[in-house]
Amino acid sequence: MGPASESSPRVPTARLSSFYFFYYATLGAFTPYWSLYLESRGLGVAAISVLMSLWYxxxxxSPSLWTTLAARASHPIRWLHLGCALALGCFALFLLPLEHAGLFAVMLGFCFAYNAVMPQFESITMSHLGAxxxxxxxxxxxxxxxxxVVVAGFGWMIDERRLGVGALPWLMLPVLAGVLGSALLNRYAHDPLPPTREGDDTFRSRLRQPRVIAFFAAAFLTQVSFGPFYTFFSIYLSEHGYPTATQGVLWTVGVLAEIGVFFVASRIFRxxxxxxxxMVALLSASVRWLVTGLFPDNMPVMxxxxxxxxLNFGAFFAAAMQLLVRFFPGRMNGHGQGVFYGLSSGVGGVTGALLAGQLWRFGGxxxxxxxxxxxxxxxxxxWRWLVRAPIPSG
Incomplete structure (x- = not known):
């Protein structure tokens, strides 16, 4: 934290970190392996694509709705607990022998609840970090x-020579329980002020500021640009002769690099x-996609x-969190986080996937x-609306 009084509590780094660990560990199982699990239950490609589309x-x-409800509540932390409990409860229903309609309903409930909680927790983290x-x-x-950890560990465990992909829900349940347990251990750094009409008006007025509009537009476009990568990158690599093991290496090096930049982020922003x-993160993304399109057969370049x-994920995300604190300080931050997640990961994710599908007909x-x-x-x-017009820190 920045300058604070001697009575100010220390940042509960371990408790905050545990939530991110369990939350993204769940995604480490869900993102690469859940479609394989659905296939093992007898679903076809069309049904799987419909179910997986519910994620985006x-x-x-859900992010903006949940953070709005939390912002208006006298005890907003209860909404975090409720969201995590609903996600765990819905996911447990996958253990039942559900038909397609049942799977759709459970998938909808799980995705809605799970996607709702992270923006609120980002706000909790920022309330502890302060300056x-x-x-x-x-x-x-x-x-x-x-x-x-989960991508590697679960990939080994669900191999057909070991537990098989049918064990995936049983493996994921303890991780989801960890998400709920961590949520129950965490709290805001201070009790948020009661919601007021004036606060709502201030939030809406901030949303209309040109630099805020520019920020959200850039976040949306960034997620759209990731569409071909998230949707078809493995297929793209297969088309160019990369074996599955090599594909795994290429996916992993990106996340390892992301970890590196998070460790040095504090030095970067100082x-x-x-x-x-x-801006640098977005320029690096532009170069990354250009190189990926031009040199798919060159392993070192890839x-x-x-x-x-x-840069284009790790540094982008860390910088976005910094800017959201400036744009939406205090109690408004959770609401701002909800708009950010809903517009970028939500609308941007769906738009990017759909656009990628249309463009893929002309080649990767x-x-x-x-x-x-x-x-x-x-x-x-x-560059035009944020770099050239510095953002006040207050």
Whole structure:
């Protein structure tokens, strides 16, 4: 934290980090392996795609709705507890022999609840960090560590020679229980003030500021640019002759690089303003997608492109958290986080996936070239409205 009185509590780094660890560890099992589990239950490609689309679709609504409800509550922490409990309860229903309609309902409930809680927890973390928001990366890095641990560990355990993919829900339940347990251990740094009409008006007025609009536009475009990567990167690598093991290496090096940048994030933000870091991150994304489209058969170049994940995801995300604190201080931060997640991961994720599907008909290279242009456009927006017009720290 920044300058504080002697009576100010210390940042509960371990408790905060534990939530990120368990939350992203769950994603480390869900993102790469859940479609395989659904397939093992006899679902076809069309049914699986519908169920998996709920992950992005619920991100459009649940983050902003949940943070709005929390912001209006006299005890907002209870909404975090409720969301985590609902996610665990819904997921436990996957253990039942459900038919397609039942799976759809359970999937909808789980995705809605799980996507709702992280923006509120980001606000809790920032309430503890206060003026030392540059230390965010040292806490958030444990999410990336949890993701890698589970991707590697669960990938080994669900191999057909061991437990098989049918054991995936049983393996994930303890991790989800860890999310709920960590949520129950955490709290805001101080009791939020009661909601007021004046506060709501202030939040809406901040949303209308040109630099805030520019920030959200850049966040949206960034997620759109990741569409071909998140949707078709493994297919793209397969088309160019990369075996599955090599594909895993290329995915992993990006997350490892991301971990590295989170560890040094505090040093980065002590030296450079978050808006400048955001612009550099977007420029690196533009170069990454261009290189991916031009040199898919060059393994060393592809490794270097993946290493830039440290910038275009890790540095981007850390910088975005810094800016959200400036744009939406205090109680407004949770609401701002909800808008950020809903617009970028939600609307941007769906738009990016749909656009990637349309562009893929013209080849993977074309899709990544379009992503490069979109990321460059986002960088230009940040340069024009954020870098050239410094953001007040208050």
């Amino acid at each position: 679709a619920t991100r459009i609504v 030392r928001s540059d230390r965010y990366g040292l806490i958030r890095v444990w999410g990336s560590i949890g993701f890698i 030296r450079w303003d978050a808006s400048l870091v955001l 490794v270097l492109a993946q290493l830039t994940h440290a 290279g074309t899709a990544f070239f379009a992503s490069s242009f979109i990321a460059l456009l986002a960088a230009c927006i940040v």
